[in-house]
Amino acid sequence: MSVTIGELARALDAQAWGDQSLPVTGAAEPSETVPVGKDGGVIALAMAPKYAGALRPGSMAILAEGMNPEEYGLKAAIFAPRPRLVMAGLTRAFDPGPDIAPGIHPTAVIDDNAEIGEGAAIGPFVVIGANARIASGARIGAHVSIGRGTRLGQDALILPGARIAHGVTAGERLIVQPGASIGGDGFSYVTPEESGIEEIRRTLGTRDDLRAQHWTRIHSLGGVEIGNDVEIGANATVDRGTIRATRIGSGTKIDSLVQIGHNVVIGEDCLLCGLVGVAGSSKIGDRVVLAGQVGVSDNIEIGDDVIAGGASKIFTRVPAGRVILGHPAVKMETQMEIQKATRRLPRLASQVAKLQETVTRLLEKG
Incomplete structure:
Protein backbone atom coordinates (compact mmCIF):
# COMPACT_ATOMS: atom_id res chain seq x y z
CA MET A 1 0.00 0.00 0.00
CA ASP A 95 0.64 -4.40 8.49
CA PRO A 96 -0.65 -6.69 5.71
CA GLY A 97 -1.90 -9.23 8.24
CA PRO A 98 -1.80 -13.02 7.91
CA ASP A 99 -2.43 -14.85 4.65
CA ILE A 100 -5.85 -16.38 5.29
CA ALA A 101 -7.79 -16.67 2.05
CA PRO A 102 -11.47 -15.69 2.04
CA GLY A 103 -14.04 -18.44 2.30
CA ILE A 104 -13.77 -21.95 3.71
CA HIS A 105 -10.83 -24.09 2.60
CA PRO A 106 -11.89 -27.50 1.23
CA THR A 107 -9.72 -29.36 3.76
CA ALA A 108 -11.47 -27.78 6.75
CA VAL A 109 -13.60 -30.15 8.86
CA ILE A 110 -16.67 -28.33 10.16
CA ASP A 111 -19.47 -30.04 12.06
CA ASP A 112 -22.89 -29.77 10.44
CA ASN A 113 -24.28 -28.07 13.55
CA ALA A 114 -21.59 -25.39 13.70
CA GLU A 115 -22.52 -21.84 12.66
CA ILE A 116 -20.09 -19.83 10.55
CA GLY A 117 -20.82 -16.10 10.25
CA GLU A 118 -20.86 -14.03 7.10
CA GLY A 119 -17.47 -13.19 5.68
CA ALA A 120 -15.54 -15.58 7.93
CA ALA A 121 -12.35 -17.07 6.48
CA ILE A 122 -11.47 -20.64 7.46
CA GLY A 123 -7.99 -21.90 6.54
CA PRO A 124 -6.62 -25.34 5.66
CA PHE A 125 -7.11 -28.29 8.03
CA VAL A 126 -9.18 -26.32 10.53
CA VAL A 127 -11.47 -28.44 12.75
CA ILE A 128 -14.62 -26.87 14.22
CA GLY A 129 -16.79 -28.89 16.59
CA ALA A 130 -20.52 -29.31 17.04
CA ASN A 131 -22.61 -26.26 17.98
CA ALA A 132 -19.62 -23.93 17.75
CA ARG A 133 -20.46 -20.41 16.64
CA ILE A 134 -17.97 -18.34 14.69
CA ALA A 135 -19.20 -14.76 14.20
CA SER A 136 -18.89 -12.66 11.07
CA GLY A 137 -15.52 -11.42 9.92
CA ALA A 138 -13.56 -14.06 11.82
CA ARG A 139 -10.30 -15.33 10.33
CA ILE A 140 -9.17 -18.81 11.35
CA GLY A 141 -5.66 -19.88 10.31
CA ALA A 142 -4.42 -23.30 9.27
CA HIS A 143 -4.49 -26.26 11.68
CA VAL A 144 -6.64 -24.47 14.28
CA SER A 145 -9.07 -26.58 16.32
CA ILE A 146 -12.20 -25.16 17.96
CA GLY A 147 -14.21 -27.37 20.32
CA ARG A 148 -17.91 -28.00 20.63
CA GLY A 149 -20.11 -25.19 21.86
CA THR A 150 -17.34 -22.58 21.70
CA ARG A 151 -18.37 -19.10 20.62
CA LEU A 152 -16.06 -16.55 19.04
CA GLY A 153 -17.18 -12.94 18.54
CA GLN A 154 -16.92 -10.76 15.47
CA ASP A 155 -13.57 -10.19 13.76
CA ALA A 156 -11.72 -12.84 15.75
CA LEU A 157 -8.23 -13.63 14.44
CA ILE A 158 -7.02 -17.11 15.36
CA LEU A 159 -3.55 -17.77 13.97
CA PRO A 160 -2.15 -21.14 12.83
CA GLY A 161 -1.91 -23.99 15.28
CA ALA A 162 -3.95 -22.43 18.08
CA ARG A 163 -6.19 -24.73 20.12
CA ILE A 164 -9.49 -23.53 21.55
CA ALA A 165 -11.28 -26.23 23.52
CA HIS A 166 -14.98 -26.79 24.10
CA GLY A 167 -17.10 -24.38 26.10
CA VAL A 168 -15.04 -21.25 25.51
CA THR A 169 -16.84 -17.92 25.03
CA ALA A 170 -14.95 -14.95 23.61
CA GLY A 171 -16.02 -11.43 22.72
CA GLU A 172 -15.21 -9.36 19.68
CA ARG A 173 -11.79 -8.85 18.09
CA LEU A 174 -10.04 -11.67 19.93
CA ILE A 175 -6.49 -12.29 18.70
CA VAL A 176 -4.86 -15.65 19.46
CA GLN A 177 -1.26 -16.14 18.36
CA PRO A 178 0.17 -19.42 17.00
CA GLY A 179 0.29 -22.38 19.34
CA ALA A 180 -1.78 -20.86 22.13
CA SER A 181 -4.11 -23.19 24.03
CA ILE A 182 -7.38 -21.99 25.60
CA GLY A 183 -9.62 -24.20 27.68
CA GLY A 184 -7.38 -27.11 28.61
CA ASP A 185 -8.10 -28.88 31.90
CA GLY A 186 -6.93 -27.26 35.09
CA PHE A 187 -4.06 -28.81 37.07
CA SER A 188 -6.19 -29.98 39.97
CA TYR A 189 -5.69 -33.21 41.94
CA VAL A 190 -6.45 -34.53 45.41
CA THR A 191 -5.27 -37.41 47.62
CA PRO A 192 -7.63 -39.57 49.76
CA GLU A 193 -5.68 -38.53 52.88
CA GLU A 194 -3.92 -35.28 53.75
CA SER A 195 -1.26 -34.68 51.09
CA GLY A 196 2.30 -33.65 51.74
CA ILE A 197 1.48 -30.22 50.32
CA GLU A 198 -1.42 -29.76 52.73
CA GLU A 199 0.75 -30.95 55.59
CA ILE A 200 3.56 -28.47 55.03
CA ARG A 201 1.07 -25.66 54.62
CA ARG A 202 -0.33 -26.58 58.03
CA THR A 203 3.03 -27.13 59.72
CA LEU A 204 5.11 -24.61 57.72
CA GLY A 205 7.60 -27.20 56.60
CA THR A 206 7.64 -30.03 59.16
CA ARG A 207 6.94 -33.55 57.80
CA ASP A 208 5.69 -35.97 60.45
CA ASP A 209 4.89 -39.01 58.36
CA LEU A 210 6.21 -39.88 54.90
CA ARG A 211 4.00 -42.34 53.07
CA ALA A 212 2.86 -43.28 49.58
CA GLN A 213 0.29 -40.97 48.05
CA HIS A 214 -1.71 -41.25 44.86
CA TRP A 215 -3.32 -38.34 43.03
CA THR A 216 -6.97 -38.36 41.97
CA ARG A 217 -8.03 -36.02 39.16
CA ILE A 218 -10.54 -33.25 39.84
CA HIS A 219 -12.27 -32.79 36.50
CA SER A 220 -12.70 -29.36 34.93
CA LEU A 221 -16.39 -28.68 34.29
CA GLY A 222 -16.13 -24.90 33.86
CA GLY A 223 -15.22 -23.07 30.69
CA VAL A 224 -13.27 -19.94 29.79
CA GLU A 225 -14.92 -16.54 29.35
CA ILE A 226 -13.01 -13.85 27.44
CA GLY A 227 -14.07 -10.23 26.94
CA ASN A 228 -13.63 -7.94 23.94
CA ASP A 229 -10.28 -6.87 22.46
CA VAL A 230 -8.26 -9.53 24.26
CA GLU A 231 -4.97 -10.78 22.80
CA ILE A 232 -3.32 -14.06 23.77
CA GLY A 233 0.32 -14.68 22.82
CA ALA A 234 2.06 -17.59 21.16
CA ASN A 235 2.13 -20.79 23.23
CA ALA A 236 0.26 -19.16 26.11
CA THR A 237 -2.17 -21.39 27.99
CA VAL A 238 -5.45 -20.58 29.71
CA ASP A 239 -6.95 -23.42 31.76
CA ARG A 240 -10.69 -23.91 32.08
CA GLY A 241 -12.37 -23.59 35.45
CA THR A 242 -13.27 -26.44 37.78
CA ILE A 243 -16.93 -25.47 38.30
CA ARG A 244 -17.10 -21.80 37.32
CA ALA A 245 -15.31 -20.32 34.32
CA THR A 246 -11.82 -18.89 34.17
CA ARG A 247 -12.33 -15.23 33.14
CA ILE A 248 -10.24 -12.70 31.23
CA GLY A 249 -11.56 -9.13 31.10
CA SER A 250 -11.90 -6.91 28.06
CA GLY A 251 -8.78 -5.21 26.76
CA THR A 252 -6.34 -7.52 28.54
CA LYS A 253 -3.17 -8.49 26.65
CA ILE A 254 -1.38 -11.75 27.44
CA ASP A 255 2.15 -12.33 26.15
CA SER A 256 3.74 -15.53 24.86
CA LEU A 257 4.37 -18.45 27.22
CA VAL A 258 2.05 -17.15 29.94
CA GLN A 259 0.20 -19.71 32.06
CA ILE A 260 -3.24 -18.87 33.50
CA GLY A 261 -4.49 -21.48 35.96
CA HIS A 262 -8.01 -22.77 36.55
CA ASN A 263 -10.64 -20.46 38.09
CA VAL A 264 -8.40 -17.39 37.72
CA VAL A 265 -10.20 -14.07 37.23
CA ILE A 266 -8.29 -11.33 35.39
CA GLY A 267 -9.74 -7.84 35.13
CA GLU A 268 -9.86 -5.39 32.25
CA ASP A 269 -6.91 -3.79 30.43
CA CYS A 270 -4.27 -5.86 32.20
CA LEU A 271 -0.83 -6.58 30.74
CA LEU A 272 0.75 -9.97 31.46
CA CYS A 273 4.26 -10.23 30.01
CA GLY A 274 6.21 -13.30 28.92
CA LEU A 275 6.60 -16.28 31.27
CA VAL A 276 4.10 -14.97 33.83
CA GLY A 277 2.41 -17.74 35.78
CA VAL A 278 -0.86 -17.22 37.65
CA ALA A 279 -1.86 -20.14 39.88
CA GLY A 280 -5.41 -21.36 40.31
CA SER A 281 -8.26 -19.33 41.81
CA SER A 282 -6.31 -16.08 42.08
CA LYS A 283 -8.08 -12.81 41.29
CA ILE A 284 -6.36 -9.96 39.46
CA GLY A 285 -7.95 -6.51 39.28
CA ASP A 286 -8.16 -4.02 36.42
CA ARG A 287 -5.14 -2.40 34.74
CA VAL A 288 -2.65 -4.66 36.51
CA VAL A 289 0.80 -5.05 34.92
CA LEU A 290 2.79 -8.21 35.61
CA ALA A 291 6.25 -7.95 34.06
CA GLY A 292 8.19 -10.91 32.69
CA GLN A 293 8.56 -14.04 34.84
CA VAL A 294 6.23 -12.80 37.59
CA GLY A 295 4.71 -15.64 39.58
CA VAL A 296 1.37 -15.36 41.40
CA SER A 297 0.53 -17.89 44.10
CA ASP A 298 -2.87 -19.56 44.25
CA ASN A 299 -5.99 -18.17 45.94
CA ILE A 300 -4.72 -14.61 46.42
CA GLU A 301 -6.06 -11.25 45.28
CA ILE A 302 -4.21 -8.48 43.46
CA GLY A 303 -5.94 -5.10 43.50
CA ASP A 304 -6.51 -2.66 40.65
CA ASP A 305 -3.58 -0.76 39.11
CA VAL A 306 -0.86 -2.89 40.70
CA ILE A 307 2.48 -3.02 38.86
CA ALA A 308 4.81 -5.96 39.58
CA GLY A 309 8.42 -5.70 38.41
CA GLY A 310 10.16 -8.49 36.50
CA ALA A 311 10.64 -11.87 38.23
CA SER A 312 8.61 -10.82 41.29
CA LYS A 313 7.02 -13.66 43.23
CA ILE A 314 3.69 -12.75 44.79
CA PHE A 315 2.59 -14.90 47.73
CA THR A 316 0.12 -12.64 49.54
CA ARG A 317 -2.64 -10.17 48.80
CA VAL A 318 -1.53 -6.92 47.11
CA PRO A 319 -3.60 -3.77 47.74
CA ALA A 320 -4.72 -1.57 44.85
CA GLY A 321 -2.22 0.83 43.31
CA ARG A 322 0.91 -0.71 44.83
CA VAL A 323 4.20 -1.08 42.91
CA ILE A 324 6.01 -4.25 44.00
CA LEU A 325 9.27 -6.03 43.28
CA GLY A 326 11.29 -8.96 44.55
CA HIS A 327 11.10 -12.51 45.89
CA PRO A 328 8.94 -12.40 47.92
CA ALA A 329 7.39 -9.29 46.42
CA VAL A 330 7.32 -6.20 48.64
CA LYS A 331 6.93 -2.49 47.97
CA MET A 332 9.43 -1.43 45.33
CA GLU A 333 11.09 1.13 47.60
CA THR A 334 11.48 -1.51 50.30
CA GLN A 335 13.02 -3.93 47.81
CA MET A 336 15.49 -1.27 46.65
CA GLU A 337 16.61 -0.78 50.27
CA ILE A 338 16.95 -4.55 50.66
CA GLN A 339 19.14 -4.70 47.56
CA LYS A 340 21.32 -1.84 48.80
CA ALA A 341 21.72 -3.57 52.14
CA THR A 342 22.57 -6.86 50.42
CA ARG A 343 25.32 -5.21 48.39
CA ARG A 344 26.80 -3.85 51.62
CA LEU A 345 26.96 -7.29 53.28
CA PRO A 346 30.51 -8.22 52.12
CA ARG A 347 31.88 -4.93 53.45
CA LEU A 348 29.92 -5.35 56.67
CA ALA A 349 31.22 -8.91 57.10
CA SER A 350 34.77 -7.65 56.62
CA GLN A 351 34.24 -4.94 59.22
CA VAL A 352 32.78 -7.44 61.69
CA ALA A 353 35.76 -9.78 61.14
CA LYS A 354 38.18 -6.95 61.89
CA LEU A 355 36.25 -6.04 65.03
CA GLN A 356 36.35 -9.67 66.16
CA GLU A 357 40.12 -9.71 65.70
CA THR A 358 40.45 -6.49 67.72
CA VAL A 359 38.25 -7.80 70.53
CA THR A 360 40.21 -11.07 70.60
CA ARG A 361 43.54 -9.23 70.92
CA LEU A 362 42.18 -7.01 73.68
CA LEU A 363 40.89 -10.03 75.60
CA GLU A 364 44.23 -11.78 75.22
CA LYS A 365 46.08 -8.73 76.56
CA GLY A 366 43.60 -8.32 79.40
Whole structure:
Protein backbone atom coordinates (compact mmCIF):
# COMPACT_ATOMS: atom_id res chain seq x y z
CA MET A 1 0.00 0.00 0.00
CA SER A 2 1.02 3.63 -0.37
CA VAL A 3 -0.18 6.84 1.27
CA THR A 4 1.25 10.31 1.15
CA ILE A 5 3.11 11.80 4.07
CA GLY A 6 0.26 14.28 4.52
CA GLU A 7 -2.38 11.54 4.59
CA LEU A 8 -0.34 9.53 7.04
CA ALA A 9 0.09 12.53 9.34
CA ARG A 10 -3.64 13.17 9.37
CA ALA A 11 -4.36 9.50 10.05
CA LEU A 12 -1.94 9.63 12.98
CA ASP A 13 -3.32 12.97 14.19
CA ALA A 14 0.17 14.44 13.94
CA GLN A 15 1.85 17.42 12.27
CA ALA A 16 3.66 17.03 8.93
CA TRP A 17 6.68 18.99 7.65
CA GLY A 18 8.15 19.29 4.17
CA ASP A 19 6.72 17.85 0.95
CA GLN A 20 3.44 16.33 2.06
CA SER A 21 2.74 14.79 -1.35
CA LEU A 22 5.56 12.26 -1.09
CA PRO A 23 4.30 8.64 -1.13
CA VAL A 24 5.09 6.46 1.88
CA THR A 25 5.39 2.77 1.01
CA GLY A 26 6.44 1.29 4.33
CA ALA A 27 8.42 1.66 7.54
CA ALA A 28 12.12 1.05 8.19
CA GLU A 29 14.93 1.48 10.68
CA PRO A 30 16.82 4.83 10.34
CA SER A 31 19.92 3.13 8.94
CA GLU A 32 17.84 1.44 6.23
CA THR A 33 16.37 4.62 4.74
CA VAL A 34 17.23 5.82 1.24
CA PRO A 35 16.51 9.10 -0.53
CA VAL A 36 12.88 9.33 -1.59
CA GLY A 37 12.38 8.60 -5.30
CA LYS A 38 9.53 9.38 -7.66
CA ASP A 39 7.66 6.30 -6.43
CA GLY A 40 8.08 7.32 -2.82
CA GLY A 41 9.97 5.49 -0.10
CA VAL A 42 10.00 4.18 3.41
CA ILE A 43 9.63 6.28 6.54
CA ALA A 44 11.81 5.71 9.59
CA LEU A 45 11.00 6.07 13.27
CA ALA A 46 13.81 8.24 14.66
CA MET A 47 12.34 9.85 17.74
CA ALA A 48 15.60 10.75 19.49
CA PRO A 49 18.82 12.37 18.16
CA LYS A 50 20.81 9.15 18.76
CA TYR A 51 18.56 7.36 16.26
CA ALA A 52 18.13 10.26 13.85
CA GLY A 53 21.88 10.42 13.26
CA ALA A 54 21.59 7.27 11.13
CA LEU A 55 19.03 8.80 8.73
CA ARG A 56 20.06 9.18 5.09
CA PRO A 57 19.75 12.68 3.57
CA GLY A 58 16.68 12.98 1.37
CA SER A 59 14.68 10.41 3.35
CA MET A 60 11.54 10.67 5.50
CA ALA A 61 11.18 10.14 9.23
CA ILE A 62 8.91 10.41 12.23
CA LEU A 63 10.59 12.69 14.76
CA ALA A 64 9.84 13.79 18.29
CA GLU A 65 8.51 17.29 18.76
CA GLY A 66 11.33 19.81 18.98
CA MET A 67 13.70 17.97 16.63
CA ASN A 68 14.87 19.81 13.49
CA PRO A 69 14.33 17.83 10.25
CA GLU A 70 16.58 20.17 8.29
CA GLU A 71 19.48 19.14 10.52
CA TYR A 72 19.20 15.62 9.09
CA GLY A 73 18.58 16.70 5.47
CA LEU A 74 15.09 15.21 5.34
CA LYS A 75 12.59 15.81 2.56
CA ALA A 76 9.60 15.29 4.84
CA ALA A 77 8.85 14.48 8.42
CA ILE A 78 6.02 13.84 10.87
CA PHE A 79 6.25 15.13 14.44
CA ALA A 80 5.04 12.75 17.12
CA PRO A 81 3.65 14.20 20.36
CA ARG A 82 3.60 10.67 21.82
CA PRO A 83 6.08 8.59 19.79
CA ARG A 84 4.99 5.07 20.72
CA LEU A 85 1.36 5.90 20.03
CA VAL A 86 2.34 7.13 16.59
CA MET A 87 4.35 3.94 16.13
CA ALA A 88 1.18 1.95 16.86
CA GLY A 89 -0.70 3.82 14.16
CA LEU A 90 2.14 3.53 11.66
CA THR A 91 2.62 -0.20 12.11
CA ARG A 92 -1.13 -0.75 11.87
CA ALA A 93 -1.26 1.18 8.60
CA PHE A 94 1.39 -1.00 6.95
CA ASP A 95 0.64 -4.40 8.49
CA PRO A 96 -0.65 -6.69 5.71
CA GLY A 97 -1.90 -9.23 8.24
CA PRO A 98 -1.80 -13.02 7.91
CA ASP A 99 -2.43 -14.85 4.65
CA ILE A 100 -5.85 -16.38 5.29
CA ALA A 101 -7.79 -16.67 2.05
CA PRO A 102 -11.47 -15.69 2.04
CA GLY A 103 -14.04 -18.44 2.30
CA ILE A 104 -13.77 -21.95 3.71
CA HIS A 105 -10.83 -24.09 2.60
CA PRO A 106 -11.89 -27.50 1.23
CA THR A 107 -9.72 -29.36 3.76
CA ALA A 108 -11.47 -27.78 6.75
CA VAL A 109 -13.60 -30.15 8.86
CA ILE A 110 -16.67 -28.33 10.16
CA ASP A 111 -19.47 -30.04 12.06
CA ASP A 112 -22.89 -29.77 10.44
CA ASN A 113 -24.28 -28.07 13.55
CA ALA A 114 -21.59 -25.39 13.70
CA GLU A 115 -22.52 -21.84 12.66
CA ILE A 116 -20.09 -19.83 10.55
CA GLY A 117 -20.82 -16.10 10.25
CA GLU A 118 -20.86 -14.03 7.10
CA GLY A 119 -17.47 -13.19 5.68
CA ALA A 120 -15.54 -15.58 7.93
CA ALA A 121 -12.35 -17.07 6.48
CA ILE A 122 -11.47 -20.64 7.46
CA GLY A 123 -7.99 -21.90 6.54
CA PRO A 124 -6.62 -25.34 5.66
CA PHE A 125 -7.11 -28.29 8.03
CA VAL A 126 -9.18 -26.32 10.53
CA VAL A 127 -11.47 -28.44 12.75
CA ILE A 128 -14.62 -26.87 14.22
CA GLY A 129 -16.79 -28.89 16.59
CA ALA A 130 -20.52 -29.31 17.04
CA ASN A 131 -22.61 -26.26 17.98
CA ALA A 132 -19.62 -23.93 17.75
CA ARG A 133 -20.46 -20.41 16.64
CA ILE A 134 -17.97 -18.34 14.69
CA ALA A 135 -19.20 -14.76 14.20
CA SER A 136 -18.89 -12.66 11.07
CA GLY A 137 -15.52 -11.42 9.92
CA ALA A 138 -13.56 -14.06 11.82
CA ARG A 139 -10.30 -15.33 10.33
CA ILE A 140 -9.17 -18.81 11.35
CA GLY A 141 -5.66 -19.88 10.31
CA ALA A 142 -4.42 -23.30 9.27
CA HIS A 143 -4.49 -26.26 11.68
CA VAL A 144 -6.64 -24.47 14.28
CA SER A 145 -9.07 -26.58 16.32
CA ILE A 146 -12.20 -25.16 17.96
CA GLY A 147 -14.21 -27.37 20.32
CA ARG A 148 -17.91 -28.00 20.63
CA GLY A 149 -20.11 -25.19 21.86
CA THR A 150 -17.34 -22.58 21.70
CA ARG A 151 -18.37 -19.10 20.62
CA LEU A 152 -16.06 -16.55 19.04
CA GLY A 153 -17.18 -12.94 18.54
CA GLN A 154 -16.92 -10.76 15.47
CA ASP A 155 -13.57 -10.19 13.76
CA ALA A 156 -11.72 -12.84 15.75
CA LEU A 157 -8.23 -13.63 14.44
CA ILE A 158 -7.02 -17.11 15.36
CA LEU A 159 -3.55 -17.77 13.97
CA PRO A 160 -2.15 -21.14 12.83
CA GLY A 161 -1.91 -23.99 15.28
CA ALA A 162 -3.95 -22.43 18.08
CA ARG A 163 -6.19 -24.73 20.12
CA ILE A 164 -9.49 -23.53 21.55
CA ALA A 165 -11.28 -26.23 23.52
CA HIS A 166 -14.98 -26.79 24.10
CA GLY A 167 -17.10 -24.38 26.10
CA VAL A 168 -15.04 -21.25 25.51
CA THR A 169 -16.84 -17.92 25.03
CA ALA A 170 -14.95 -14.95 23.61
CA GLY A 171 -16.02 -11.43 22.72
CA GLU A 172 -15.21 -9.36 19.68
CA ARG A 173 -11.79 -8.85 18.09
CA LEU A 174 -10.04 -11.67 19.93
CA ILE A 175 -6.49 -12.29 18.70
CA VAL A 176 -4.86 -15.65 19.46
CA GLN A 177 -1.26 -16.14 18.36
CA PRO A 178 0.17 -19.42 17.00
CA GLY A 179 0.29 -22.38 19.34
CA ALA A 180 -1.78 -20.86 22.13
CA SER A 181 -4.11 -23.19 24.03
CA ILE A 182 -7.38 -21.99 25.60
CA GLY A 183 -9.62 -24.20 27.68
CA GLY A 184 -7.38 -27.11 28.61
CA ASP A 185 -8.10 -28.88 31.90
CA GLY A 186 -6.93 -27.26 35.09
CA PHE A 187 -4.06 -28.81 37.07
CA SER A 188 -6.19 -29.98 39.97
CA TYR A 189 -5.69 -33.21 41.94
CA VAL A 190 -6.45 -34.53 45.41
CA THR A 191 -5.27 -37.41 47.62
CA PRO A 192 -7.63 -39.57 49.76
CA GLU A 193 -5.68 -38.53 52.88
CA GLU A 194 -3.92 -35.28 53.75
CA SER A 195 -1.26 -34.68 51.09
CA GLY A 196 2.30 -33.65 51.74
CA ILE A 197 1.48 -30.22 50.32
CA GLU A 198 -1.42 -29.76 52.73
CA GLU A 199 0.75 -30.95 55.59
CA ILE A 200 3.56 -28.47 55.03
CA ARG A 201 1.07 -25.66 54.62
CA ARG A 202 -0.33 -26.58 58.03
CA THR A 203 3.03 -27.13 59.72
CA LEU A 204 5.11 -24.61 57.72
CA GLY A 205 7.60 -27.20 56.60
CA THR A 206 7.64 -30.03 59.16
CA ARG A 207 6.94 -33.55 57.80
CA ASP A 208 5.69 -35.97 60.45
CA ASP A 209 4.89 -39.01 58.36
CA LEU A 210 6.21 -39.88 54.90
CA ARG A 211 4.00 -42.34 53.07
CA ALA A 212 2.86 -43.28 49.58
CA GLN A 213 0.29 -40.97 48.05
CA HIS A 214 -1.71 -41.25 44.86
CA TRP A 215 -3.32 -38.34 43.03
CA THR A 216 -6.97 -38.36 41.97
CA ARG A 217 -8.03 -36.02 39.16
CA ILE A 218 -10.54 -33.25 39.84
CA HIS A 219 -12.27 -32.79 36.50
CA SER A 220 -12.70 -29.36 34.93
CA LEU A 221 -16.39 -28.68 34.29
CA GLY A 222 -16.13 -24.90 33.86
CA GLY A 223 -15.22 -23.07 30.69
CA VAL A 224 -13.27 -19.94 29.79
CA GLU A 225 -14.92 -16.54 29.35
CA ILE A 226 -13.01 -13.85 27.44
CA GLY A 227 -14.07 -10.23 26.94
CA ASN A 228 -13.63 -7.94 23.94
CA ASP A 229 -10.28 -6.87 22.46
CA VAL A 230 -8.26 -9.53 24.26
CA GLU A 231 -4.97 -10.78 22.80
CA ILE A 232 -3.32 -14.06 23.77
CA GLY A 233 0.32 -14.68 22.82
CA ALA A 234 2.06 -17.59 21.16
CA ASN A 235 2.13 -20.79 23.23
CA ALA A 236 0.26 -19.16 26.11
CA THR A 237 -2.17 -21.39 27.99
CA VAL A 238 -5.45 -20.58 29.71
CA ASP A 239 -6.95 -23.42 31.76
CA ARG A 240 -10.69 -23.91 32.08
CA GLY A 241 -12.37 -23.59 35.45
CA THR A 242 -13.27 -26.44 37.78
CA ILE A 243 -16.93 -25.47 38.30
CA ARG A 244 -17.10 -21.80 37.32
CA ALA A 245 -15.31 -20.32 34.32
CA THR A 246 -11.82 -18.89 34.17
CA ARG A 247 -12.33 -15.23 33.14
CA ILE A 248 -10.24 -12.70 31.23
CA GLY A 249 -11.56 -9.13 31.10
CA SER A 250 -11.90 -6.91 28.06
CA GLY A 251 -8.78 -5.21 26.76
CA THR A 252 -6.34 -7.52 28.54
CA LYS A 253 -3.17 -8.49 26.65
CA ILE A 254 -1.38 -11.75 27.44
CA ASP A 255 2.15 -12.33 26.15
CA SER A 256 3.74 -15.53 24.86
CA LEU A 257 4.37 -18.45 27.22
CA VAL A 258 2.05 -17.15 29.94
CA GLN A 259 0.20 -19.71 32.06
CA ILE A 260 -3.24 -18.87 33.50
CA GLY A 261 -4.49 -21.48 35.96
CA HIS A 262 -8.01 -22.77 36.55
CA ASN A 263 -10.64 -20.46 38.09
CA VAL A 264 -8.40 -17.39 37.72
CA VAL A 265 -10.20 -14.07 37.23
CA ILE A 266 -8.29 -11.33 35.39
CA GLY A 267 -9.74 -7.84 35.13
CA GLU A 268 -9.86 -5.39 32.25
CA ASP A 269 -6.91 -3.79 30.43
CA CYS A 270 -4.27 -5.86 32.20
CA LEU A 271 -0.83 -6.58 30.74
CA LEU A 272 0.75 -9.97 31.46
CA CYS A 273 4.26 -10.23 30.01
CA GLY A 274 6.21 -13.30 28.92
CA LEU A 275 6.60 -16.28 31.27
CA VAL A 276 4.10 -14.97 33.83
CA GLY A 277 2.41 -17.74 35.78
CA VAL A 278 -0.86 -17.22 37.65
CA ALA A 279 -1.86 -20.14 39.88
CA GLY A 280 -5.41 -21.36 40.31
CA SER A 281 -8.26 -19.33 41.81
CA SER A 282 -6.31 -16.08 42.08
CA LYS A 283 -8.08 -12.81 41.29
CA ILE A 284 -6.36 -9.96 39.46
CA GLY A 285 -7.95 -6.51 39.28
CA ASP A 286 -8.16 -4.02 36.42
CA ARG A 287 -5.14 -2.40 34.74
CA VAL A 288 -2.65 -4.66 36.51
CA VAL A 289 0.80 -5.05 34.92
CA LEU A 290 2.79 -8.21 35.61
CA ALA A 291 6.25 -7.95 34.06
CA GLY A 292 8.19 -10.91 32.69
CA GLN A 293 8.56 -14.04 34.84
CA VAL A 294 6.23 -12.80 37.59
CA GLY A 295 4.71 -15.64 39.58
CA VAL A 296 1.37 -15.36 41.40
CA SER A 297 0.53 -17.89 44.10
CA ASP A 298 -2.87 -19.56 44.25
CA ASN A 299 -5.99 -18.17 45.94
CA ILE A 300 -4.72 -14.61 46.42
CA GLU A 301 -6.06 -11.25 45.28
CA ILE A 302 -4.21 -8.48 43.46
CA GLY A 303 -5.94 -5.10 43.50
CA ASP A 304 -6.51 -2.66 40.65
CA ASP A 305 -3.58 -0.76 39.11
CA VAL A 306 -0.86 -2.89 40.70
CA ILE A 307 2.48 -3.02 38.86
CA ALA A 308 4.81 -5.96 39.58
CA GLY A 309 8.42 -5.70 38.41
CA GLY A 310 10.16 -8.49 36.50
CA ALA A 311 10.64 -11.87 38.23
CA SER A 312 8.61 -10.82 41.29
CA LYS A 313 7.02 -13.66 43.23
CA ILE A 314 3.69 -12.75 44.79
CA PHE A 315 2.59 -14.90 47.73
CA THR A 316 0.12 -12.64 49.54
CA ARG A 317 -2.64 -10.17 48.80
CA VAL A 318 -1.53 -6.92 47.11
CA PRO A 319 -3.60 -3.77 47.74
CA ALA A 320 -4.72 -1.57 44.85
CA GLY A 321 -2.22 0.83 43.31
CA ARG A 322 0.91 -0.71 44.83
CA VAL A 323 4.20 -1.08 42.91
CA ILE A 324 6.01 -4.25 44.00
CA LEU A 325 9.27 -6.03 43.28
CA GLY A 326 11.29 -8.96 44.55
CA HIS A 327 11.10 -12.51 45.89
CA PRO A 328 8.94 -12.40 47.92
CA ALA A 329 7.39 -9.29 46.42
CA VAL A 330 7.32 -6.20 48.64
CA LYS A 331 6.93 -2.49 47.97
CA MET A 332 9.43 -1.43 45.33
CA GLU A 333 11.09 1.13 47.60
CA THR A 334 11.48 -1.51 50.30
CA GLN A 335 13.02 -3.93 47.81
CA MET A 336 15.49 -1.27 46.65
CA GLU A 337 16.61 -0.78 50.27
CA ILE A 338 16.95 -4.55 50.66
CA GLN A 339 19.14 -4.70 47.56
CA LYS A 340 21.32 -1.84 48.80
CA ALA A 341 21.72 -3.57 52.14
CA THR A 342 22.57 -6.86 50.42
CA ARG A 343 25.32 -5.21 48.39
CA ARG A 344 26.80 -3.85 51.62
CA LEU A 345 26.96 -7.29 53.28
CA PRO A 346 30.51 -8.22 52.12
CA ARG A 347 31.88 -4.93 53.45
CA LEU A 348 29.92 -5.35 56.67
CA ALA A 349 31.22 -8.91 57.10
CA SER A 350 34.77 -7.65 56.62
CA GLN A 351 34.24 -4.94 59.22
CA VAL A 352 32.78 -7.44 61.69
CA ALA A 353 35.76 -9.78 61.14
CA LYS A 354 38.18 -6.95 61.89
CA LEU A 355 36.25 -6.04 65.03
CA GLN A 356 36.35 -9.67 66.16
CA GLU A 357 40.12 -9.71 65.70
CA THR A 358 40.45 -6.49 67.72
CA VAL A 359 38.25 -7.80 70.53
CA THR A 360 40.21 -11.07 70.60
CA ARG A 361 43.54 -9.23 70.92
CA LEU A 362 42.18 -7.01 73.68
CA LEU A 363 40.89 -10.03 75.60
CA GLU A 364 44.23 -11.78 75.22
CA LYS A 365 46.08 -8.73 76.56
CA GLY A 366 43.60 -8.32 79.40
